[in-house]
Amino acid sequence: MTRSPGAGLHLHLDPLGGAAGDMFVAAMLDAFPELEPRVMADVIAILPPEAGQAELSRGQSGGLAVRRFALLPNRRGEEAKPRGHQHEHDHGHGHGHHHHATTYHALRTRIETAPLSQGTAAAAAAILHHIALAEAHVHDMPLDEVHFHELADWDALMDVTAAGSICAALEGATWSLTPLPLGGGLVRTAHGALPVPTPATARILQGYEWHDDGIGGERVTPTGAAILAHVTGGTAGTRRGGRLRAVGMGAGTRDLDDRPNILRVTAFAASSGAGADRIVQLACDLDDMTGEEIAAAADALRAHPGVADLVLVSLLGKKGRPATRMELMVYPAAEAAVAAAIFDLTSSLGLRRTELDRLILPRSATISVEGIRVKRADRPSGATAKAESDDLVHAPTLRARRQLAHRTETG
Structure with a gap:
C-alpha cells in the first residue's frame, strides 16, 4: 500500500467564531492553496450550470485577512438560491425552494455518480452519512427516508463535496479540535424554531467538548458538525506539535462583536515515523x-x-x-x-495515576461509502487500514465479512 498523501501532517482546528461547511473549505484552501484546482473541479462536477459559480474570495473578519467560500448566482437571472436565503452559518438550514431531490438516497447517488477526483465521492458520502444518521435518529425515521432540509440549496451540497475533496487529498493526516462554541437562542428550520445547537448538530457531535463564550446564534451548523466528526473520527483528538507548515482562516458571514468570525486551521509537519x-x-x-x-x-x-x-x-x-x-x-x-x-x-x-510518554504512529479514522469505520495508520513501510469489526456484524457469512472488510480497507 502506498504512502497516504496526508501522512505526517497534523491539522488542528480552532472554531473561534464557529464551524460551518463554507468556513472549513475556506480555511483549508487558505492553508493549502495548491488544492484549489482540484476542489473547484469537483464543485463544477457536482453542480448543474444553472446553480451558479463557486467563488473563493479574500476579505477581512475582525481585522484579520481571511478567505470566504460561497456560491454566486448566475448573472442572467438564474438564481442559485431562493430570495431571502440566509447563509448556512447564520441559520443552518436552507428552507426555501428545493432545487433538487433532497433525500439521503438521491443526494448520495448524485455524489457517487458525479465525475469527481479520486477519493472525493467516498469522503463526501461519509460526511453526508453523518448528517443522515443524526436526522434519522432525531426524527425517528428510516435512513433512506431522511430529507436534508439543511442541504435544500446547492451551496450546502457544494460545501459537502468540496470538504470531501479536501479530505481525500489529505488522507492520512491526523486531526484535533478545540472545544466548540455553544451559541444560543433559536434557529429557524423547516421543522420550525429549534434550540441551538440544533438537535442534528448536537447528535453528530455528542461526546465533544463545548463552551459558552457568551455569543448567541447558531455557531456550529449540521454540515460543519458532520465535517468535524468525519475528520476527527468521533473524538477531539490530541493536539500535536511539529514544524508549523501552514495556517488558514475561513470566515463566516456574520460579524461578531469581540472576535473574528473564523475557523482557523494550523497544519504541522511531524517527523517521519512514530x-x-x-x-x-x-x-x-x-x-x-x-x-x-x-x-x-x-x-x-x-x-x-x-x-x-x-x-x-x-x-x-x-x-x-x-x-x-x-x-x-x-x-x-x-x-x-x-x-x-x-x-x-x-x-x-x-485511583493510581501515572504520566506516560508513548510513541504513536500518525493515524486517522474515516467512514467508507457503506458507512463502515476504517482506522488507518502510517507505518514506516507504508500505510495500513483496518475496518471496524463492530461495523461488519451485518455480513451474513465469514466470506462476505472478509470481502466487505477488504473492500472498505482498500477502497
Missing part, C-alpha cells in the same frame, strides 16, 4: 463488583471521549480474593472528567 505523545494512566483494583457490573462500567468508560484505551486484567487481590484491575489510558485534558466517571461507575475509592 511521534511522541503524553498520556495519563489511571488504574484501580476491583474485588467487590460482579462481572456484569464491571463489564457495564468498562463499556461506559470506553465510550467516554477522554478515554484512549481501557483494559481489564484478572488477578488475586488481598486475602487471596479474585479481583479485576482496570487500567485506562486517558487524554490529559480529560483526566478530571474521566476520574469522576470511574468513581461514579465503579466501587473504587482511589
Whole structure:
C-alpha cells in the first residue's frame, strides 16, 4: 500500500467564531492553496450550470485577512438560491425552494455518480452519512427516508463535496479540535424554531467538548458538525506539535462583536515515523463488583471521549480474593472528567495515576461509502487500514465479512 498523501501532517482546528461547511473549505484552501484546482473541479462536477459559480474570495473578519467560500448566482437571472436565503452559518438550514431531490438516497447517488477526483465521492458520502444518521435518529425515521432540509440549496451540497475533496487529498493526516462554541437562542428550520445547537448538530457531535463564550446564534451548523466528526473520527483528538507548515482562516458571514468570525486551521509537519505523545494512566483494583457490573462500567468508560484505551486484567487481590484491575489510558485534558466517571461507575475509592510518554504512529479514522469505520495508520513501510469489526456484524457469512472488510480497507 502506498504512502497516504496526508501522512505526517497534523491539522488542528480552532472554531473561534464557529464551524460551518463554507468556513472549513475556506480555511483549508487558505492553508493549502495548491488544492484549489482540484476542489473547484469537483464543485463544477457536482453542480448543474444553472446553480451558479463557486467563488473563493479574500476579505477581512475582525481585522484579520481571511478567505470566504460561497456560491454566486448566475448573472442572467438564474438564481442559485431562493430570495431571502440566509447563509448556512447564520441559520443552518436552507428552507426555501428545493432545487433538487433532497433525500439521503438521491443526494448520495448524485455524489457517487458525479465525475469527481479520486477519493472525493467516498469522503463526501461519509460526511453526508453523518448528517443522515443524526436526522434519522432525531426524527425517528428510516435512513433512506431522511430529507436534508439543511442541504435544500446547492451551496450546502457544494460545501459537502468540496470538504470531501479536501479530505481525500489529505488522507492520512491526523486531526484535533478545540472545544466548540455553544451559541444560543433559536434557529429557524423547516421543522420550525429549534434550540441551538440544533438537535442534528448536537447528535453528530455528542461526546465533544463545548463552551459558552457568551455569543448567541447558531455557531456550529449540521454540515460543519458532520465535517468535524468525519475528520476527527468521533473524538477531539490530541493536539500535536511539529514544524508549523501552514495556517488558514475561513470566515463566516456574520460579524461578531469581540472576535473574528473564523475557523482557523494550523497544519504541522511531524517527523517521519512514530511521534511522541503524553498520556495519563489511571488504574484501580476491583474485588467487590460482579462481572456484569464491571463489564457495564468498562463499556461506559470506553465510550467516554477522554478515554484512549481501557483494559481489564484478572488477578488475586488481598486475602487471596479474585479481583479485576482496570487500567485506562486517558487524554490529559480529560483526566478530571474521566476520574469522576470511574468513581461514579465503579466501587473504587482511589485511583493510581501515572504520566506516560508513548510513541504513536500518525493515524486517522474515516467512514467508507457503506458507512463502515476504517482506522488507518502510517507505518514506516507504508500505510495500513483496518475496518471496524463492530461495523461488519451485518455480513451474513465469514466470506462476505472478509470481502466487505477488504473492500472498505482498500477502497
